Every structure is written in C-alpha cells, then in structure tokens.
Amino acid sequence: MDITVAYFHTLFHVDTVKRDFEQIRATGATSIVYAVHEQEDQRWPRDLERGLKLAQEAGLKVMLSLGRYGNLFAGPSHIPSWYTFRHPETCIKDRHGRFHNVSCHNHEAFRSWLFHEIEYLLSSYAVSGILLDEPRCPDVTCFCSVCRALCPDITDLQHFQRRSFIEFLSALFSTVKAVKSNAKTAIVLLPQDLNLVDELVTIPQLDTLGCHLFWQLLNEDISQVETWGRTVVEAARQHDKRSQLWLQNFHQDEEGEQMLEPSWAKLLSAEPDEVACYYYWRNNCDPERVWETTRTLLRRIPRRQLHWQPAFARLSSPVANSNQAQEGVQ
Numbered sequence: 001m002d003i004t005v006a007y008f009h010t011l012f013h014v015d016t017v018k019r020d021f022e023q024i025r026a027t028g029a030t031s032i033v034y035a036v037h038e039q040e041d042q043r044w045p046r047d048l049e050r051g052l053k054l055a056q057e058a059g060l061k062v063m064l065s066l067g068r069y070g071n072l073f074a075g076p077s078h079i080p081s082w083y084t085f086r087h088p089e090t091c092i093k094d095r096h097g098r099f100h101n102v103s104c105h106n107h108e109a110f111r112s113w114l115f116h117e118i119e120y121l122l123s124s125y126a127v128s129g130i131l132l133d134e135p136r137c138p139d140v141t142c143f144c145s146v147c148r149a150l151c152p153d154i155t156d157l158q159h160f161q162r163r164s165f166i167e168f169l170s171a172l173f174s175t176v177k178a179v180k181s182n183a184k185t186a187i188v189l190l191p192q193d194l195n196l197v198d199e200l201v202t203i204p205q206l207d208t209l210g211c212h213l214f215w216q217l218l219n220e221d222i223s224q225v226e227t228w229g230r231t232v233v234e235a236a237r238q239h240d241k242r243s244q245l246w247l248q249n250f251h252q253d254e255e256g257e258q259m260l261e262p263s264w265a266k267l268l269s270a271e272p273d274e275v276a277c278y279y280y281w282r283n284n285c286d287p288e289r290v291w292e293t294t295r296t297l298l299r300r301i302p303r304r305q306l307h308w309q310p311a312f313a314r315l316s317s318p319v320a321n322s323n324q325a326q327e328g329v330q
C-alpha cells in the first residue's frame with residue numbers, strides 16, 4: 001500500500017523544506033501532492049524548481065495539483081484563477097445570460113491555455129504527474145455560444161454538459177501523457193461527486209481514482225468512510241486503475257482527533273492501493289498531536305521497501321540496495 005502526503009507549504013526556506021520532506025519520507029510515503037496556483041508559478045518559479053527537486057532528492061515523487069486553474073479545481077489557497085479573472089469571456093453563461101465565475105470547459109481558448117500550461121509545468125519542473133483536486137462538473141448548465149454550437153439541441157444541453165466534462169478530463173489526461181508518456185494522472189473526488197466514477201474509469205489515460213473521505217467536514221456518519229471507500233476501490237479495480245483514499249487529518253478539534261484512528265480503520269478496510277493525508281494542514285486544535293497521530297497510523301501500514309530494515313539491507317548486494325533506494329523516484 002503506497003502512501004501519499006499533501007505538502008501545502010511554501011518552498012522558500014530550504015532547510016525547513018528538507019526537514020519536512022525527510023519527515024514525510026520517514027513515514028514510508030513515496031509521493032507528495034504539491035499544489036501550484038497560477039500566480040505562484042508567475043512569481044517564484046525558482047523556488048518551485050528548487051523545492052520540487054528537493055522532494056525528488058528525498059525520494060518523493062511529486063504529483064502536481066492544478067490549484068484553482070479556471071476555478072474548476074480545488075487548491076489550498078482561496079484565490080480565484082488568474083486566467084478566468086482576466087478572461088471573463090470564457091466564463092460559464094447560464095440560461096438568463098448571467099456569467100458565473102468558472103471557465104467553461106468547452107471554451108477553446110481556455111482549453112488551449114490550460115493544456116499549454118500543463119505542457120509547460122511537466123517540462124519545467126521535477127514532477128511525476130498531474131493530480132486534479134476535486135474537479136466539479138459545473139452545477140449551472142452553460143449556454144455560452146461554444147456550448148450552444150456544440151450542442152444545438154437545447155433540451156440535451158444539461159446532459160451534454162456532463163458528457164463534455166468527461167471528454168474534457170479525458171483530453172486533459174491525454175495531454176499529460178502526450179507531453180510525458182510515463183507521467184501519472186490522478187483525480188480526487190469529493191464524495192458528493194462519486195456519481196462521476198462510472199464515467200471516469202472509462203478514461204484510458206487516467207491512472208488513479210481517489211476520494212476525500214472527509215465525513216467530519218461533510219457532517220456525515222463515520223460509516224460513510226467505508227461506503228465511499230469501497231465504491232472507489234471497486235470501480236478502480238474493475239478498470240485496472242489505482243485507488244487512493246484520503247484521511248481528513250486537518251480541521252480537527254480534540255473530539256475529532258479521537259476519531260482519526262477509527263476513521264483510518266474504516267479507510268483501510270476498503271483496501272485501497274494508496275492512502276493519503278496531509279502534512280501539518282490547516283485549522284487543527286493541536287497541529288503537532290494530529291501529525292504525531294497521523295505518523296503512528298502510517299507506521300502501521302506494512303512496508304514494501306527493504307531499506308528501512310538495515311539488518312537485512314546489509315546482507316543484500318550494494319547494487320540491489322542502490323536500486324531499492326531509487327525505487328520511489330522517477
């Protein structure tokens with residue numbers, strides 16, 4: 001079972017970043033998710049380049065999340081998409097002619113910009129793939145000129161929106177693979193969007209299907225962790241995709257902290273290929289304790305890598321050891 005940890009912190013202080021990545025690696029994690037927002041890439045590309053290399057040097061693959069691009073995805077900073085702000089003509093237009101603050105996924109200029117950005121990010125930084133964080137099929141049916149032209153039957157527009165959203169994601173993942181054939185693609189859904197699963201698993205270029213099992217944040221019963229988890233794991237397994245289930249180790253008060261362990265047990269019972277959580281993420285009552293609890297939970301996962309067992313490693317040949325040490329890095 002692989003471990004992924006989201007690292008949503010600045011990369012400015014090299015020593016701090018190194019220490020953090022070592023701590024993350026020591027949990028047995030092989031990947032981090034790092035989110036980039038358009039504004040960050042514009043303002044501090046050197047920090048991004050250096051920071052993401054440090055992750056690689058620590059033995060961590062980087063899955064890059066497109067933070068708020070087009071306001072279609074989630075992102076750790078609550079800032080709007082720079083592109084959408086500057087290109088209001090790409091926004092979704094409802095039946096009354098009102099614009100909404102999300103770029104229409106069918107808009108050719110938006111798609112071309114986004115796919116070009118993906119190409120740039122993959123070829124500029126030490127990243128192993130692209131992750132889409134909570135992509136949402138827009139709730140509002142788009143009546144923009146592009147959607148109307150693509151779907152002249154107005155009664156079909158609502159269904160077209162969903163079909164075309166899947167097609168958009170498929171085109172996005174195809175772009176990733178075209179730029180870098182060994183790059184990985186992942187999508188992490190909110191539980192309320194799990195109805196997209198059956199269509200998402202049909203996308204050949206999608207590697208990993210994930211879900212944020214945030215029952216506390218969503219005011220749901222803990223039993224839902226298992227229900228949501230199994231939905232994702234089964235769908236992924238049937239279509240040769242990997243499943244990734246996320247623990248809500250943020251926004252926890254003292255009572256919530258007590259539920260981390262039972263939540264984890266339910267998450268594991270779904271038997272995902274990967275588990276994921278956050279490194280010191282926001283609004284915990286006791287951030288240190290939440291990370292300690294998270295580390296304890298992660299340590300209980302059986303390890304594949306042998307270089308954590310020094311006694312055994314000494315018996316192996318130096319060549320084998322060096323390959324194992326490289327195993328987690330692309």
Ligand SMILES: [Zn+2]
Nearest residue numbers: 104142144147
């Ligand atoms: Zn549209």
